Amino acid sequence: MSVKSSRLVAAIAALGMASVSHAASPVLVIHGGAGVIKREMSPARDKAVRAALTLALKNGYAQLKAGKPAVDAVAAAITVLEDDPNFNAGKGSVFTHDGKNELDAAIMDGNTLEAGSVAGVHRVKNPILLARAVMEKSQHVMLVGEGAEEFARQAGIELVDPSYFRTDERWQQLQKALKEDAEHTKHSDVETAKHFGTVGAVALDADGHLAAGTSTGGMNDKRWGRVGDSPIIGAGTYANSGCAVSGTGWGEYYIRTVAAHEICMRVTQMRVPLRRAAAEVINQEIPSMGGNGGAIAVDANGTVTMPFNTDGMYRGWIGADGVPHVAIYGDEDDGTAEPLPAAESNSGP
Ligand code: ASP
Numbered sequence: 001m002s003v004k005s006s007r008l009v010a011a012i013a014a015l016g017m018a019s020v021s022h023a024a025s026p027v028l029v030i031h032g033g034a035g036v037i038k039r040e041m042s043p044a045r046d047k048a049v050r051a052a053l054t055l056a057l058k059n060g061y062a063q064l065k066a067g068k069p070a071v072d073a074v075a076a077a078i079t080v081l082e083d084d085p086n087f088n089a090g091k092g093s094v095f096t097h098d099g100k101n102e103l104d105a106a107i108m109d110g111n112t113l114e115a116g117s118v119a120g121v122h123r124v125k126n127p128i129l130l131a132r133a134v135m136e137k138s139q140h141v142m143l144v145g146e147g148a149e150e151f152a153r154q155a156g157i158e159l160v161d162p163s164y165f166r167t168d169e170r171w172q173q174l175q176k177a178l179k180e181d182a183e184h185t186k187h188s189d190v191e192t193a194k195h196f197g198t199v200g201a202v203a204l205d206a207d208g209h210l211a212a213g214t215s216t217g218g219m220n221d222k223r224w225g226r227v228g229d230s231p232i233i234g235a236g237t238y239a240n241s242g243c244a245v246s247g248t249g250w251g252e253y254y255i256r257t258v259a260a261h262e263i264c265m266r267v268t269q270m271r272v273p274l275r276r277a278a279a280e281v282i283n284q285e286i287p288s289m290g291g292n293g294g295a296i297a298v299d300a301n302g303t304v305t306m307p308f309n310t311d312g313m314y315r316g317w318i319g320a321d322g323v324p325h326v327a328i329y330g331d332e333d334d335g336t337a338e339p340l341p342a343a344e345s346n347s348g349p
Contacts (some may be wrong), residue, residue: 024208026064027302029317030056030077032087032198034248034294037312037328049086050326053278053316054318056080057324060201065322070203070211070244071109071132078105078128078213081199085167087314088197090126092167093217095174097181097227101165104231105131110210110239117231121146125158128215131231133157141233145225165217177221198230200246202239202298210244210300212237212260219251229254234261242268242300245278248313249293253286263297273341274299275307282307304336 041049060077064070082090093101105127106117110144116135119142124130133155134143143151152159159305198216205211214230214237222228229236229252236247238260245260256259259281266277278297286293294308296315306315308330315334317324327334 021218022125023103023163024204024206024300025302025320026061026073026206027298027304027317028057028060028064028073028077028201029203029296029298029304030060030081030199030201030315031246031248031294031296031306032081032199032314034292034308034310034313035197037308037314039329041328046328048084049314049328052084052149053314053326054324056201057318057326060203061162061227061322061324063319064203064205064293067206069109069111070205070209071107071213073203073205074107074211075128075132077201077203078199079126081216082126082128086197087199088170088217088249089215089237091165092170092197093165093196094170094220094222096218097174097178097221097223099174101162101170101217102222102225103127103165103215104227105215106231106237107131107135107211107213108211108233108237108239109135110212110241110244113240113335115141115233115237117142117233117237118148119227119231120225121148121152123149123159124152125160125164125318128213130155130157130208131213131215136311139343141190142231144227158317170217170220173220176181181221187318198236198248200230200237200248200296202244202246203245204298204300204302207286208300210239210241210298211238212244214246214248228252229259236257236260238264238270240264243274243297245295245297247282247293247295249282249286249295249308249310250291253289253291254293256289257281257285257291259286259295263295267299274303275305275338276341276343278305279307279340283309306334306336
């Protein structure tokens with residue numbers, strides 16, 4: 001490729017437009033939330049979480065191997081984690097201050113730059129599927145609350161009784177937070193970001209196209225219709241032709257740093273290598289403001305990164321060899337631990 005034409009390709013990619021595609025080796029990356037995840041977790045829970053992450057990777061990767069688009073893999077992987085009560089998404093979501101489960105989700109197709117998201121829903125079994133329906137079947141990008149549920153009915157998305165989402169563990173987490181509220185003691189779940197548990201996926205498909213998705217119950221004891229970063233395109237979820245990101249962490253900070261878009265813009269506009277771009281935003285910018293959390297990301301070359309600044313992050317990826325790689329703790333090798341690429345931005349071809 002001549003320097004001129006490669007610059008043109010780079011310029012198109014930088015705009016996040018759909019024009020560049022090539023045969024690629026599919027990759028799927030997932031997370032099940034970042035937080036205080038210590039090795040004192042029970043062996044049974046450790047095993048159940050790893051099994052769920054493995055199943056999500058296998059189901060999502062099967063879509064990619066069958067030649068399906070990245071959005072199919074993202075939706076398939078996230079659906080598994082939404083259905084599993086160990087994660088703060090779908091069944092097993094945290095409770096609001098008022099004792100409800102209020103769910104948010106988003107999906108973005110990096111090839112078309114189309115996106116769909118939902119926030120504050122109480123009856124949608126798999127919010128990621130509703131977000132996808134918003135993207136594909138409505139003229140809007142983001143629907144909230146009762147209107148989103150009315151659209152779900154019309155789009156044939158499965159609705160359940162709100163009690164479906166309840167787990168006793170999450171209920172006890174809320175009781176603890178309410179007690180702290182009443183005693184005016186430090187709200188440990190917010191102060192120390194104890195455990196988040198949001199789920200997300202990013203994928204590169206065989207056509208070289210990227211997608212990202214995220215689903216969450218939000219944060220324990222949230223009030224007044226609070227919406228976090230997960231369903232906000234650019235904050236917790238973003239994909240273009242060169243980069244796909246799903247975040248998990250203290251959502252207010254991800255919104256204020258527009259974290260997912262910020263990572264992708266560094267990659268596609270500033271030509272910063274993906275792993276460095278993600279580390280800068282997740283491990284420098286967000287903590288410097290007082291926030292914490294993690295993210296998963298993949299670029300158009302299939303480079304995978306999973307940075308986090310908490311004790312652990314449920315995470316995994318699967319690539320060319322078809323072997324699921326799953327990790328939980330911060331000191332656990334997840335197969336992506338090469339040294340970070342140099343800090344100076346890559347000036348391109
Ligand atoms: N980012 C989510 C939120 O703030 C929480 C999480 O990642 O678990 O709603």
